[in-house]
Amino acid sequence: MQIEHPRGRALSRKEARLQQLRDAVAKHKCLHVRDAAELLDVSEMTIRRDVYENAEILQFLGGHIVFADAGLHRPPYDLAHAAELNEPAKRAACAACVPHLKSEETLFVDCGTTLPHLINLIPNDMELTIICYALNIADMVVRKPKIKLVMLGGVYHAPTASFYPAEEDHLLGSFAINRAYISAAGVDRQLGVTCTTFREAALKRAAMARSQEKVLVVDKSKFGQVKAAAFAHLTDFDMLVTEEGCSFQP
Amino acid sequence: MQIEHPRGRALSRKEARLQQLRDAVAKHKCLHVRDAAELLDVSEMTIRRDVYENAEILQFLGGHIVFADAGLHRPPYDLAHAAELNEPAKRAACAACVPHLKSEETLFVDCGTTLPHLINLIPNDMELTIICYALNIADMVVRKPKIKLVMLGGVYHAPTASFYPAEEDHLLGSFAINRAYISAAGVDRQLGVTCTTFREAALKRAAMARSQEKVLVVDKSKFGQVKAAAFAHLTDFDMLVTEEGCSFQP
DNA sequence: CCAGAGATGTGATTAAAGTAACAAAAAAAT
DNA sequence: ATTTTTTTGTTACTTTAATCACATCTCTGG
Numbered sequence A, B: 001m002q003i004e005h006p007r008g009r010a011l012s013r014k015e016a017r018l019q020q021l022r023d024a025v026a027k028h029k030c031l032h033v034r035d036a037a038e039l040l041d042v043s044e045m046t047i048r049r050d051v052y053e054n055a056e057i058l059q060f061l062g063g064h065i066v067f068a069d070a071g072l073h074r075p076p077y078d079l080a081h082a083a084e085l086n087e088p089a090k091r092a093a094c095a096a097c098v099p100h101l102k103s104e105e106t107l108f109v110d111c112g113t114t115l116p117h118l119i120n121l122i123p124n125d126m127e128l129t130i131i132c133y134a135l136n137i138a139d140m141v142v143r144k145p146k147i148k149l150v151m152l153g154g155v156y157h158a159p160t161a162s163f164y165p166a167e168e169d170h171l172l173g174s175f176a177i178n179r180a181y182i183s184a185a186g187v188d189r190q191l192g193v194t195c196t197t198f199r200e201a202a203l204k205r206a207a208m209a210r211s212q213e214k215v216l217v218v219d220k221s222k223f224g225q226v227k228a229a230a231f232a233h234l235t236d237f238d239m240l241v242t243e244e245g246c247s248f249q250p
Numbered sequence C: 001c002c003a004g005a006g007a008t009g010t011g012a013t014t015a016a017a018g019t020a021a022c023a024a025a026a027a028a029a030t
Numbered sequence D: 001a002t003t004t005t006t007t008t009g010t011t012a013c014t015t016t017a018a019t020c021a022c023a024t025c026t027c028t029g030g
Helices: A013-028 A033-040 A044-053 A078-084 A087-100 A116-121 A135-141 A198-209 B013-028 B033-040 B044-053 B078-084 B087-100 B116-121 B135-141 B198-209
Strands: A058-061 A064-067 A106-109 A128-132 A147-151 A154-157 A162-164 A177-182 A186-188 A192-195 A211-217 A229-232 A239-242 A245-248 B058-061 B064-067 B106-109 B128-132 B147-151 B154-157 B162-164 B177-182 B186-188 B192-195 B211-217 B229-232 B239-242 B245-248
Touching: A013 A033, A013 A044, A013 A058, A013 A064, A013 B087, A033 A044, A033 A064, A044 A058, A087 A116, A087 A211, A087 A239, A087 A245, A087 B013, A116 A135, A128 A135, A135 A147, A135 B135, A162 A198, A177 A198, A192 A198, A198 A211, A198 A229, B013 B033, B013 B044, B013 B058, B013 B064, B033 B044, B033 B064, B044 B058, B087 B116, B087 B211, B087 B239, B087 B245, B116 B135, B128 B135, B135 B147, B162 B198, B177 B198, B192 B198, B198 B211, B198 B229
Parallel strands: A106 A128, A106 A177, A128 A147, A177 A211, A211 A239, B106 B128, B106 B177, B128 B147, B177 B211, B211 B239
Antiparallel strands: A058 A064, A147 B154, A154 A162, A154 B147, A186 A192, A192 A229, A239 A245, B058 B064, B154 B162, B186 B192, B192 B229, B239 B245
């Protein structure tokens, strides 16, 4: 048996239907078999067969059709599985930051898997300006209607889901930041605050230099950890926030 | 009746469970009641009740728990509902671009709802460098493992899901682009190629100026349309691609 | 410690989704 | 045109999910 692919001629009924189906699912994100059958004017059984024959694209989820990758593997950022670690602690730390937020301020928000929770927790009616350089942060900020978002561009670095500019030097020169929310991969009393890459460290330093107030947001599992790139001392921060709350620096 | 929210003390069993549940769903994107019940060591019924009581966050989809917004409203970009218009035509136009792609090239990809399809259609093993300034484009590119992504940052503009820099002038000065894929909101024989905002027009022009080859990708519904910001003539493009295929310029 | 409200579990019941087998229709090939 | 193959629809059937009512348990405040 051999499969002939149609070239110039019109698509077969089946192919056309499948394309329509994909479009409909893309549009609604989730489509019931019943509705799909009505929409494409075929029986539910036919819809089911179409989906099964294209299991790589479409999938059933209890009577509804969704894209196949929805439930399985999602590799948007390499962060995806690192995000799972200590999530409750990370969210708790971010929750402790929320009471200190003030409308009309300009904030810098660092990359990583901690601070997206902070964005999530910002009240929808709060007017802020947020400067960031990580794609996962931007993706969250965009969902907040009243926030003005500034993205520092550059080359994408998948492990941190961040963009790093050609020259960090006077990148932030035109910004004045009220508060910088900085995350870290390690906090050590002797070796200071560290992260994994040097580009990241440079950007963090640049942001801190242009900020009135510096806030370090980490869950306590980071204490005692040491990573390659040191970017600050604990005393450089005005506030330290963990899942146990805020502590002001002397 | 009044609801007391726990402050300092430990969370109630129910609250803790709900948090765990949210985390688990965030992690797996889609979790079966049976697994959730086993994971949290409660009965399926309890899981069901938890989900119903938090209908704003979680939702059932045929035995599986997913985030509530998955099937209903998703307001990440204002584009979301404009994207539905002429989707098949847009995808077809992008499909016609695919055969011309060459590995190792540097491409500029414009904003809008047309070109995300192009990113989607790029083979996973093709090595490219893509320069963009729209969040929806970046979100797609990130899913392609072999593509190097460069993002031009700036202030976010929701209607186009794009970032516009402080000064467009010599923004692209350090880039040399093999091919620029440009979209448009209007194509008119007399008034040329147009889009809705002037910032966007400026960026398109800048990209075209730094590109070897300029490709206009539009579905035919754009023909005859005229929008406020003109940025090029049809003759400025080396190729015009619609759902009916490519046409080379003389 | 005990009363009472809220939370959780259990099993029966109902509704819905998934499957299989076969008949009918359409398309392709001869 | 007619045979063959593919596609689609229908029905009955099996499995799974959702709901309900009630019993049990667990906190909390007096």
